[in-house]
Amino acid sequence: MNSVGVVYNNNHELHDYILKGFPSPENPARLKKILQHFMDNSVLEKNSCRILSPVNASVEDILRVHTSEYFSFVQSRSLSGGGWLGNDTYLCEGSFDVLLQAVGSVLEAGKAVVTGQCDHALALIRPPGHHASADKHSGFCILNNAAILARYLQHLYSCQKIAIVNIDAHASDGTQNIFYADPSVLCISVHQDPSGFYPFKGFIREMGSIPALGYTLNMEMPQEAGNSEYAIFFEEIGLKVLEQFGPDLVILECGFDSYYKEKLAKLNLTIDGYYDSVSRICSRWHTIVLLEGGYHDDLGMLADVVLQALAGNRYTKDEIDQVSLMASRQSSCRRTFQSKLKELKILLSPHWEL
Numbered sequence: 179m180n181s182v183g184v185v186y187n188n189n190h191e192l193h194d195y196i197l198k199g200f201p202s203p204e205n206p207a208r209l210k211k212i213l214q215h216f217m218d219n220s221v222l223e224k225n226s227c228r229i230l231s232p233v234n235a236s237v238e239d240i241l242r243v244h245t246s247e248y249f250s251f252v253q254s255r256s257l258s259g260g261g262w263l264g265n266d267t268y269l270c271e272g273s274f275d276v277l278l279q280a281v282g283s284v285l286e287a288g289k290a291v292v293t294g295q296c297d298h299a300l301a302l303i304r305p306p307g308h309h310a311s312a313d314k315h316s317g318f319c320i321l322n323n324a325a326i327l328a329r330y331l332q333h334l335y336s337c338q339k340i341a342i343v344n345i346d347a348h349a350s351d352g353t354q355n356i357f358y359a360d361p362s363v364l365c366i367s368v369h370q371d372p373s374g375f376y377p378f379k380g381f382i383r384e385m386g387s388i389p390a391l392g393y394t395l396n397m398e399m400p401q402e403a404g405n406s407e408y409a410i411f412f413e414e415i416g417l418k419v420l421e422q423f424g425p426d427l428v429i430l431e432c433g434f435d436s437y438y439k440e441k442l443a444k445l446n447l448t449i450d451g452y453y454d455s456v457s458r459i460c461s462r463w464h465t466i467v468l469l470e471g472g473y474h475d476d477l478g479m480l481a482d483v484v485l486q487a488l489a490g491n492r493y494t495k496d497e498i499d500q501v502s503l504m505a506s507r508q509s510s511c512r513r514t515f516q517s518k519l520k521e522l523k524i525l526l527s528p529h530w531e532l
């Protein structure tokens with residue numbers, strides 16, 4: 179069994195906002211559901227997890243990625259009471275402290291892996307981070323957790339090459355922006371086709387810029403794509419590129435909104451698909467999993483299965499009837515997927531052997 183470190187930001191409930199009488203989909207109930215499931219099912223005990231304590235990130239850690247003007251804006255806006263920022267993002271009075279602890283938790287997870295305290299780590303944090311750019315909040319995200327972790331590991335632990343893989347239903351546009359011209363960080367994002375779907379970025383043709391052309395990789399998944407399409411993508415492209423890049427470790431931006439019950443997206447990953455995607459990565463590289471999106475009731479079960487994949491445990495087979503799920507999938511989905519896969523392979527061929 180692999181040793182897995184687990185951390186969560188225990189002040190996350192202070193980040194909460196009601197807009198016109200309605201809570202944001204990104205609210206404290208998300209992480210509470212996961213922690214409750216873990217408690218009810220003794221998940222941490224069963225997987226012999228190492229519990230890591232959350233600490234606050236330093237300003238220096240954050241400024242390796244974000245501009246000081248933007249960071250000052252976040253701090254002063256939060257401490258003066260917060261409010262609606264636009265781009266589906268809010269701050270409230272407690273948000274600043276929550277953000278420091280969320281980032282700090284992520285850094286503790288990274289440190290535990292890179293110093294050999296554990297093989298892999300899971301950081302259950304909110305708010306999520308993958309849509310945040312160096313100077314811009316977006317899509318519930320304020321600070322880019324994965325990017326700050328990558329820079330921290332490069333700066334303090336001499337990691338040379340880091341891969342960031344996103345399996346949230348939404349493209350990892352903020353992370354992509356930050357590393358677009360940096361060949362030391364490979365960014366792979368597998369997400370729902372962003373034509374008419376947030377964040378309207380993350381198209382196959384967005385591939386990085388010199389000197390990092392080919393180091394940003396976007397796979398547009400057609401609506402209804404699920405376990406088998408993800409498996410084919412990783413087998414034919416994702417893992418091959420990762421192997422050739424040879425990262426010191428992988429940061430996995432793990433959103434649970436690619437799940438078939440998610441109402442904010444139209445993908446069809448099941449428990450099996452999450453287990454399989456995480457296993458393919460963590461069986462080859464030390465992996466730090468960060469919670470991104472996911473807004474349905476099965477978040478606890480999915481976080482549980484991700485933890486089992488990291489621990490290297492076998493798990494009880496998915497109860498979902500895969501056959502009926504496959505049957506409900508339109509055949510046009512597979513045709514579109516195959517043509518997108520082919521297009522991506524052709525575009526990547528000058529950069530990677532596929």
Ligand SMILES: [Zn+2]
Pocket residue numbers: 346347348433435470471472
């Ligand atoms: Zn998402």
